[in-house]
Amino acid sequence: MSRPVYLSLAEQVQSAIAEGHLAVGDRLPTHRQLADQLGISVQTVSRAYEELIRRGLISGETGRGTFVRAAKSEPDPPFIPQRVDEVIDLSILKPVCDPLHVEAMKQGLVELASSLPPSVVLSFRPNTLFARHRAAAVPWLRDCGVETSAANVTLTNGATAGMTIALMAAAPPGSTMVTEEIGHHTLLPLASYMGIKLRGVAIDEQGLLPDALDAACRDGTVRALFVMPSPINPTASHMGAARRADIVRVAQRHNLSIIENDPLGPILEERRPPLAALAPERTLYVTSFTKCVMPGLRTGYLVVPDRLIAAVANRHLVTNWMATPLIAEMATRWVESGFAMEMVRWQRRALRRRHELAAEILAGIPYRGHPEGLHVWLPLGDSRPEATFVSHARLQGVAVAAGSAFAISPGARAGALRISIASTTESELRAGLGVIVNLLNSDPEPVLLAI
Known part of the structure; x- marks a missing residue:
């Protein structure tokens, strides 16, 4: 031991x-x-x-x-629930953070305090309070590849709140929704709590397979598709433009509502058209600021088709009433001033440096990642039990997320690791990846106590 x-x-x-x-x-x-x-x-x-x-x-x-x-x-999260001092935490997905983020928030709060609109602390009417905020969202969403109007934008308390509202609007209790077979780790319990039947669909290196999606919808019970085409998904796949068009055609054929989760927002410099740009009449597009600007900026946007505006407004009222005004005001000011996009560009550069470091240390080891993504996906192969590898890494002071934590279908086999490259310092990342490489180069057979 x-x-x-x-x-x-x-x-x-x-x-x-x-x-x-x-x-x-x-x-x-x-x-x-x-x-x-x-x-x-x-x-x-x-x-x-x-x-x-x-x-x-x-x-x-x-x-x-x-x-x-x-x-x-109840399922455990794929990440360790609290940071332990002696552990290098590569399990939780977060952007690269620096003292400049703390200083920016401090300065933003000072400026907010000195010029706080009374409505931010006194208003109970989301439509009145957030008119300016929704207007500011339109150019930001354009940078995400989504053309929309202010009337179609709902401010949320981040991507999870946006997901919840979108699911309530697009998939009523008892209906069936499909998603990637290796997908969002909160989606399975969320669908269960809401009485939605969730079905996993086969994927490849680009993500969802159109033929598999078509086959899953042939029984006529599927109402909605939840999809993450950007490399925020666990397997770090980046869906190509042609594949996105194919997925949209299948959704149109079966009259599916699409929930597109894109918390990376404008980080990807070479963006491919979101599904919301290809099928705005049926797509609910979710994005937020926590992954692309800073974790504490817990607010985001949900873009909805005209036909669902009233439904989304009502479901938002009963679950959140409205986005937290102080945080929404901070985000809007940063969007209007251009500072939020400046932070996106900073994050993009920081992530590229992290991926260069990962490529250097993981040289010769097959893995998948995107140079502007927050993590890499590292298959383990059949000879290395996933749970044992995760435990052995933790014994050596490194926490990683097991691929099985993202399995939607009972038969989906991950046999992989999701490794965050942004959650800690560069020196800790180097050390943590070194431990992983040493374990991969060691005897794969587990050593267990006889008790």
Whole structure:
């Protein structure tokens, strides 16, 4: 076992559970028994068990012992839920951040405080409050490749809020929606909570396959398509222009509403036409500022067809009432002044540098990425169990996201890692990728404790 020993022990027990060596209901050795068997302290075993309890994998029952728990009914996020000091976190998807982002927010708040419109803190009417904001959104959305009018724009509290409203408007409870078989990790639970049946569709290196989409829609039950054609999707695929046109034709043939999730917005310098540009009459386009400007700017835009304006407005009222006015005001000021686009250009340059670093360290290892994307997708192959690799990386102080966390269809096999290249410093990224390369070059067979 590596150090810290308690975490090493916890990771190996978790691997044993994931691979079926320990089953639900199995009783684990007492703290003393396991400590004696492994030649470690009782305190170390206690810390390992506490960590496994925190992860929801085991439970202690007074007077009976410690047992393996049933699988959680709620899915875990693909990223570690909190940053741990000794861990290089390549699991969470976020833009490159720098002290300049903090300083920009401080300065923006100072300016906002000195010239705060009373309506920002007093208004209850979204249509009145956000008229200027929706007008400012139109040129920003044009830079995303979407031509629209202010009347078709809804301000949201970010992409997740936009997704939720779009799903409510496009796919009523009991209906079926299709998406990429390796897709958005929040979409499966979100659809479940809303009573929407979600079906995964086969993908390739460009994303969704038109023929597979067509076949999935032939039974006439599918109402909507959720799609991420930009390389924000887990597999970092970038859908070509011809493929986008093919997808739109299938959607038109089956009368599908399209929900297009594009949180990268204008970051991609060589943008391909969004589906919203090809089929504005049926596409709900979601974008935000958190991935392309800065994480704390939690606001965004939802562009909707004319026929859904009233439905979206009502669903937004019952879920959020309206976007948070202070943050929306900050974003609008930055859009109007050009500062938001300046930050996009900064982010674009920073991401290109990160991808150059990744290409240098991962030379000779097959992976997929886009030079202006936030992550890379690294297939592991059949000889390396995904859960074991993720656990071994964590033991060596590196957190990565398991590809299986993004599987929509039960039969979809990822066998890959999603590795954020923007979530930490360049030095930590270099060190973390070095650990991953060393693990890839080591013996793929897992080493598990006999307990």
